[in-house]
Ligand SMILES: Nc1ncnc2c1ncn2[C@@H]1O[C@H](COP(=O)(O)OP(=O)(O)OP(=O)(O)O)[C@@H](O)[C@H]1O
């Protein structure tokens with residue numbers, strides 16, 4: 281880490297309307313380092329990264345590379361300077377092969393001749409293998425897993441010879457094993473002299489991989505710390521501006537009566553295979569049951585069946601002693617099942633609408649919210665205001681489009697809508713994904729609060745720490761089957777990890 285910094289930010293400002301997302305930020309990135317950018321939801325991390333990658337143009341300030349001021353007005357400018365960014369929502373063309381995506385934009389005149397493409401495919405596969413991020417380069421991107429698609433994005437940056445790599449929350453879509461593999465690759469790239477800047481909300485990951493850590497709060501850069509000379513506690517305190525208030529602890533309590541009984545339920549996925557294969561599962565009142573497993577092993581279908589969104593082929597589902605005949609979203613809601621889905625911005629919230637409309641989505645037809653089919657507008661505003669305050673949703677105003685809210689606040693709004701009706705069962709899918717430490721604690725407290733009131737939670741999560749902290753029982757799904765179950769007291773991380781990989 282000697283010589284001039286690879287990248288320097290000087291008083292970088294980005295203003296969105298009245299929001300100062302980046303407030304005179306100064307930052308320097310060394311050659312051959314992994315630099316973690318941390319901060320609460322909405323602190324300005326993505327904004328800063330997007331200015332480096334040319335997605336946003338700074339309002340004012342300067343970026344220097346190797347000591348010289350540079351103009352980055354577009355992603356193309358950034359690419360010319362050797363800067364590449366891997367976004368959270370990948371920008372790959374689904375119908376093209378992985379290799380075609382990698383060479384897209386390559387100006388070679390041989391582009392499209394078959395032999396050239398075959399040679400490139402082999403070359404790209406070799407490059408991917410060399411850095412430890414293999415994928416089938418000849419396959420259409422649509423047929424790759426999310427983790428593999430991320431690999432394609434990273435290899436694309438490397439193929440172009442980029443020396444600065446920006447990764448915005450790369451691990452939020454990865455399983456623990458995939459995340460470890462990514463870190464091994466990043467260390468290797470660092471040893472080859474690349475500069476890597478990344479964000480994550482998982483402090484453990486930061487301590488494992490970063491050389492230096494910069495912390496932002498409310499658009500301002502607070503400090504840059506050496507990983508070796510700091511602690512998770514110090515970082516967390518910097519991020520939130522105070523010591524973290526300890527999350528509620530889980531008090532032991534006896535589970536109540538069976539609430540949900542699934543008996544040998546089989547679900548056929550959209551692709552025709554058995555997504556759930558004779559799954560039997562019982563959930564009692566006042567219990568948090570965790571579902572562990574690598575994504576794609578039936579968790580999504582399990583949540584969808586219970587939310588009334590998916591048919592099942594065989595087996596029986598009994599909820600509050602009522603045997604279900606078929607899927608019904610209305611029916612599930614009526615029986616007291618709430619659902620916080622995996623992708624809050626696709627299936628949970630309507631991004632263009634404000635908080636009031638989003639809160640009303642599930643109850644607009646109730647007598648409380650509407651009179652003879654007309655919404656009780658003034659009353660509903662007041663009601664929304666109350667929920668927003670109660671759940672500590674921070675939004676500019678009640679009608680501000682929810683897509684402008686930070687991830688943590690979107691999630692709190694969704695929780696407000698789903699649990700204010702006091703559901704018997706809450707299905708929470710990756711509820712803390714993308715949330716900062718404080719917002720994660722808030723979500724965990726909400727779940728424990730439901731449990732304390734005798735309500736039940738089905739917690740689907742890939743985060744073993746979260747499951748070990750909250751769940752009374754952890755059930756592992758693998759290839760659509762129940763691999764095993766562990767009680768809170770007996771739960772063992774290693775054994776869970778083995779079951780998640782299909783080993784009994
Ligand atoms: N395109 C935009 N238009 C208006 N406001 C925006 C826009 N992008 C970001 N903001 C606002 O700028 C602030 C910083 O947002 P940013 O996305 O950079 O935060 P972040 O630190 O990446 O948060 P998170 O951890 O949730 O990803 C937020 O208040 C956000 O609402």
Ligand SMILES: [Mg+2]
Pocket residue numbers: 325326327448
């Ligand atoms: Mg962000």
